[in-house]
Amino acid sequence: xxxxxxxxxxxxxxxxxxxxxxxxxxxxxxxxxxxxxxxxxxxxxxxxxxxxxxxxxxxxxxxxxxxxxxxxxxxxxxxxxxxxxxxxxxxxxxxxxxxxxxxxxxxxxxxxxxxx
Amino acid sequence: xxxxxxxxxxxxxxxxxxxxxxxxxxxxxxxxxxxxxxxxxxxxxxxxxxxxxxxxxxxxxxxxxxxxxxxxxxxxxxxxxxxxxxxxxxxxxxxxxxxxxxxxxxxxxxxx
Numbered sequence: 001x002x003x004x005x006x007x008x009x010x011x012x013x014x015x016x017x018x019x020x021x022x023x024x025x026x027x028x029x030x031x032x033x034x035x036x037x038x039x040x041x042x043x044x045x046x047x048x049x050x051x052x053x054x055x056x057x058x059x060x061x062x063x064x065x066x067x068x069x070x071x072x073x074x075x076x077x078x079x080x081x082x083x084x085x086x087x088x089x090x091x092x093x094x095x096x097x098x099x100x101x102x103x104x105x106x107x108x109x110x111x112x113x114x115x116x
Numbered sequence: 117x118x119x120x121x122x123x124x125x126x127x128x129x130x131x132x133x134x135x136x137x138x139x140x141x142x143x144x145x146x147x148x149x150x151x152x153x154x155x156x157x158x159x160x161x162x163x164x165x166x167x168x169x170x171x172x173x174x175x176x177x178x179x180x181x182x183x184x185x186x187x188x189x190x191x192x193x194x195x196x197x198x199x200x201x202x203x204x205x206x207x208x209x210x211x212x213x214x215x216x217x218x219x220x221x222x223x224x225x226x227x228x
Contacts, residue, residue, distance in 0.1 A: 004158075033215065042204065042220035043159070058215065090158055101147040101208030101216060102166075107158030 003027045004108035006091050012114045019078040021111050023091030025071075031097040032074040033058075033105065034066065036087040043090065049074055050097055081115040088112050120148075120205040120219035128225040135192040137222040139205030140185075146208065148181060149216070150190050153202045159218075162190075162203075195226045 003026035013019050023032060033048040035058075045058030047066040055066050063085060065077045078085055089111045094103040120141045129135050139148070146167050151159040165172045165181045165188065172179045178191040192199055202221040 035218075040220065043218040045215055045217065048215055059217070092158075097215070099208060099215070101145060101149065101206070102164060103216065104149070104161050104164065105151075105159070105206075105216060107160070109158050110156075 004091060004093060004106060006089075006108040006111050008111060009109065010112045012116065013081050014116055015082055016080050019081050019113065019115075021076045021089055021091075021113070023074045023076070023093075023108060025074075025091075025093050027093060027095075027106070028071060029093040029095045029106075030071075031094045031103065032068065033092040033094075034064075034074070034076045035090045035092060036060065036085075037090060037110075038087050046076065046089075048097075078113075081113075083115050086113060086115045120207050120217065122203070122205060122219045122222040124222060125220070126223045126225075128227065129195060131195060131197055131226055131228050133195055133226075135195050135199070135224055135226070137190050137203055137224070139188045139190070139219055141188075141205070141207050142186065144183075144186075148179075148188050149206045150177075150179060150188075151204045151206060151218070153204065153221070155201070159204060192224075195224075197226050197228045200224060200226045 005024045034046040035043040049055045049068040091108040092105040123138045149164045150162045153159045176193045181188045202223045204221045206216045206218045
């Protein structure tokens with residue numbers, strides 16, 4: 001999957017615990033994204049990054065934070081996991097991010113997160 | 117909020133038949149993309165069509181765009197069992213992120 005590694009691939013956690021998902025890329029792409037995929041909602045953008053230490057919110061950012069200290073790593077943290085955050089989380093990368101919808105995204109294989 | 121919405125939600129055809137899926141969107145766009153997702157995997161980019169293009173081809177894929185109707189269609193000709201997947205359209209959202217927003221997808225099953 002285009003030099004993108006998501007870890008862990010599966011995780012089960014309890015309500016109220018903090019959880020961190022990691023996305024690692026070897027493509028040196030500037031833009032990185034976190035999406036969640038849920039039945040009936042498609043993919044929804046959580047947060048994205050346009051450079052080291054440069055991040056911004058997406059459509060569904062409440063309850064999530066991100067950090068990007070290196071070009072290759074983008075971390076997604078659920079500060080206090082809730083059952084509504086049970087989902088499949090996808091990381092994506094792109095070399096450009098014009099905002100015109102022409103950035104071609106490359107996706108990781110996803111992390112299945114279950115919050116009990 | 118969804119920018120693009122696919123129709124139908126699910127489609128089942130026989131191998132060799134053509135598959136057509138549609139995407140409608142709400143606001144003006146500059147570009148529209150189609151992605152495929154195989155079960156348990158991430159999305160893979162298929163094709164991008166710009167707002168000044170009406171039709172684009174890539175192998176067995178044909179994409180059309182009608183900006184007056186705010187709709188696009190993806191046609192897969194001579195389908196194969198390997199085309200079984202979910203297909204998503206994506207456009208830049210009208211929100212201030214300007215980032216890609218995906219529809220809910222069409223699930224295509226191609227029976228051998």
